[in-house]
Amino acid sequence: MLRGALIGCGFFAVNQLHAWRDVEGAEIVALCDRDPTRLETAGRSFGITRLYADAEEMLAREAPDFVDIATTVPSHRPLVELAARHRVPVICQKPFAATLDDARAMIAACEAAGVSLMVHENFRWQTPIQAVRGAIASGRIGEVFWGRVSFRSAYDVFSGQPYLAEGSRFIIEDLGIHILDIARFLFGDATRLTARTRRVNPTIRGEDVATMLLDHADGVTSVVDCSYATRLAAEPFPETLVEVDGSAGTIRLGQGYRMVVTGRDGSETLDVSPRLLPWAAQPWHNIQESVAAIQQHWVDCLRAGREPATSGRDNLKTLALVEAAYRSAGAGRTVDLADLA
Ligand code: NAD
Ligand code: 89V
Incomplete structure (x- = not known):
């Protein structure tokens, strides 16, 4: 079972957390949000007890098999680069980036770290x-x-x-x-x-x-x-x-x-x-x-060592x-x- 961590417990993450419970081969073991109320509500609703206000601390302590970034666009580049520094495969919500340069930098960081990167482009x-x-x-x-x-x-x-x-x-x-x-x-x-x-x-x-x-x-x-x-x-x-x-x-x-x-x-x-x-x-x-x-696709690709359909390169x-x-x-x-x- 792959151990995942999720960053950003807002409006849409609730869907992702429900879906993670259905996905075969992975579970979310830790959550992070800067907003303590949202963090505690999500933890309580989904029975997840390892809760963090700081993403870096979560990645360092949990060493998850992947991280699911469900925050809005301004935090995508810093969080994807953080995941790459910790060599953690990463899913990032859409819009992947505010600029093409930010997108290219995230792709380069994940490639240099040798970790898979998928944009959550689910439609x-x-x-x-x-x-x-x-x-x-x-x-x-x-x-x-x-x-x-x-x-x-x-x-x-x-x-x-x-x-x-x-x-x-x-x-x-x-x-x-x-x-x-x-x-x-x-x-x-x-x-x-x-x-x-x-x-x-x-x-x-x-x-x-x-x-x-x-x-x-x-x-x-x-x-x-x-x-x-x-x-x-x-x-x-x-x-x-x-x-x-x-x-x-x-x-x-x-x-x-x-x-x-x-x-x-x-x-x-x-x-x-x-x-x-x-x-x-x-x-x-x-x-x-x-x-x-799309979350099942991610798990299947991660286990098989395949590039996801909506990889960073594809989403660019x-x-x-x-x-x-x-x-x-x-x-x-x-x-x-x-x-x-
Ligand atoms: P939201 O503002 O409700 O939630 C984002 C959460 O992330 C907030 O709780 C915020 O505190 C937290 N956060 C932000 N930066 C953080 C950081 N550095 N560390 C920890 N926590 C941090 O936003 P939302 O409506 O849930 O949207 C999130 C993303 O999902 C957006 O990019 C949006 O476009 C996307 N979205 C996708 C779909 C889809 O179908 N794919 C649908 C709706 C929204
Ligand atoms: O899918 C999305 O990204 C949403 C919505 C459908 C409401 O536009 O933001």
Whole structure:
């Protein structure tokens, strides 16, 4: 059994702690948070008694097999570098870094220490997204030439995560990062990106609407669009909707986790709903299930000595799309991803 330690017992870590209880081959033995109330609450809720206010002290005393960093972005680089200094394999929540230079420094530190690094980029692990990828891979729709990955909602994310209202960057950095990662997962790496952003909600600092056009290396053109200013008859949060057109057919992942695959042989409608895990709650269950999936993937990779799908190096390419989107929207021009390499 791998012994893990978790840093940051806030809003989202509760999901990670629930999921760790379900993951085979690992358990969380120690927790760290600078906030004593959050630390004690998490310890009590999950029966973990080894509690630390200081991450360095925890790593030195516990010498865990891995550390799961569930803090917000400002602490990611210092904590990942700390883990590397202690030669502890590390999972880091998204957004991995505020800048590409910070991301490169964390990757270099882990590589120099010889420890594995995975970014907790869980959206591609959602059951419906895996189903779309499986449908593409089946070859039924032929060669993919176009796609759309869309997340439009009016859900109040600010009550659970008040910091989201405060940053000068909002939807692309926090949510678009997942949706751009899904576009990479489905259509491959992108070479050029054009973006337009808007702020509709006057009470927040950053943009809450983003529309992006991507050229992918294999010739696919995709549209990635995100909004937290879109009031719909039935609130879809947190569903990502996907459209894929291929030379022989189409895939439509619609609201309600309904996927329609159309090929030359006709159409098939599939229910690709996520499981409602015993500790999960709607509408978050889709995200919660993907947390369990990515954490199991980490354990499987760590034991087998394999690089995780969303390693630091992989996630650098998603982070570059985020940076490209802000640059494109700021300058009103298309950004070549090679210019960010
Ligand atoms: P939060 O502010 O509720 O919790 C962060 C916790 O980390 C706080 O309790 C804080 O005291 C603690 N902390 C910060 N720096 C620390 C340090 N150096 N040492 C010890 N403790 C420290 O934040 P949150 O909403 O839980 O978000 C955490 C991260 O999870 C963010 O990066 C966010 O983007 C991400 N997130 C991911 C998903 C997903 O689906 N992958 C969903 C929601 C949030
Ligand atoms: O998944 C996330 O990173 C969350 C949310 C879905 C609320 O945007 O911050």
